[in-house]
Amino acid sequence: MISIMIDLFNRLNSETFVQRTVSKGQLVFHQGDATRYLVYVLSGALVLLRHKSDGEEVIVHTARSGETLAEAALFTDHYHCDCKAAEETELVLLPLAVIRNAMREDQVFAQDFIAHLCHQIISLRTRLELVAITSAKERVFAGLTEGLHTGTIRELAAQVHLTPEATNRSLAQLVKDGRLRKLGRGRYRV
Amino acid sequence: MISIMIDLFNRLNSETFVQRTVSKGQLVFHQGDATRYLVYVLSGALVLLRHKSDGEEVIVHTARSGETLAEAALFTDHYHCDCKAAEETELVLLPLAVIRNAMREDQVFAQDFIAHLCHQIISLRTRLELVAITSAKERVFAGLTEGLHTGTIRELAAQVHLTPEATNRSLAQLVKDGRLRKLGRGRYRV
């Protein structure tokens, strides 16, 4: 999926888009900035953040490898959120003008971009149903089945919206039930 | 948003697509059926269902007014889920061949369809963050702020993935806190 998108973007005017590495905590854009880019994540994670009236940061979305974000930027003049790297992240900045032009003039691009968006919709729906599972054990199992365990237990916990403790206990219980195999400390497999 | 999509679909070969009303419980398509249509919801609600190995039904997604569903059908030969009306629903069946042709040959359609998909992504992300709020009271408040309270308390509860009792108690507490106004039995306002 990622390589399809790379091929897709490579067929655009590749002089104008920028591949970058941003370190953890670094901002990609600020809320209120004029919209210039769609952002595509190669590896790592970006979070979209809003600030509450009391200054607290609220994560509106986490984008991971293979996802675009700030799609709203295609239709608005200013970004509605901050965008920050949750960990060291490799990304591609895609100028909106190039994207819009390609949507108009490159039918293959438009179709493949539609395919990409449809996959994101499907993925988000799957995630929504997962997060709605009330049982921590079943939610963690669904998370592993869905291939969400790629990094640390803390990262898995963040993805399934549980505390690390609840995630750990669920993993331990699933191993005990014979539904998961423990490969080592912090590493589990369906 | 809905009327934009109606205009959009009306510019297609409207002879070929079908507007229908389905009653609650009626199936629109079965898992395994050959994919023929994209489904657009005018009013009511459709659920996508999978069957677990023990025969239990799992709701994979609920589509409401203004949403398309079965986007995966654009890319697969067979539907992966059953689709059933959760209540009396008015919908439009859009032949995939027409959609695919329009994507290729009608650039305005392709762009507007991209806009529609982007809005669904944004909406799903918002909903995902809402469902992940652990406090029932805050989740219900976010739900009302987001305009999810359009029907019964039961329907609101289903949208925010809480039980009707928890939703009711949260609403009562929010009124007591002065954060919501109660307009009548089962009717609340920010």
Next chain:
DNA sequence: GGTCAATCATGATCGAAATCATATTGTGTC
């Protein structure tokens, strides 16, 4: 006006996850 079903609203209880705390382990650095 009476009946009925569905929804709203509330009460009591229980279990699970969050929270707070602590011990252990693995990795990176010196």
Next chain:
DNA sequence: GACACAATATGATTTCGATCATGATTGACC
């Protein structure tokens, strides 16, 4: 090899939402 640190793993307690139950209200139907 020693040390520091972060993550994993586990323990104890608290909180809150799910569950089960019941009464009240409302709208549709006859």
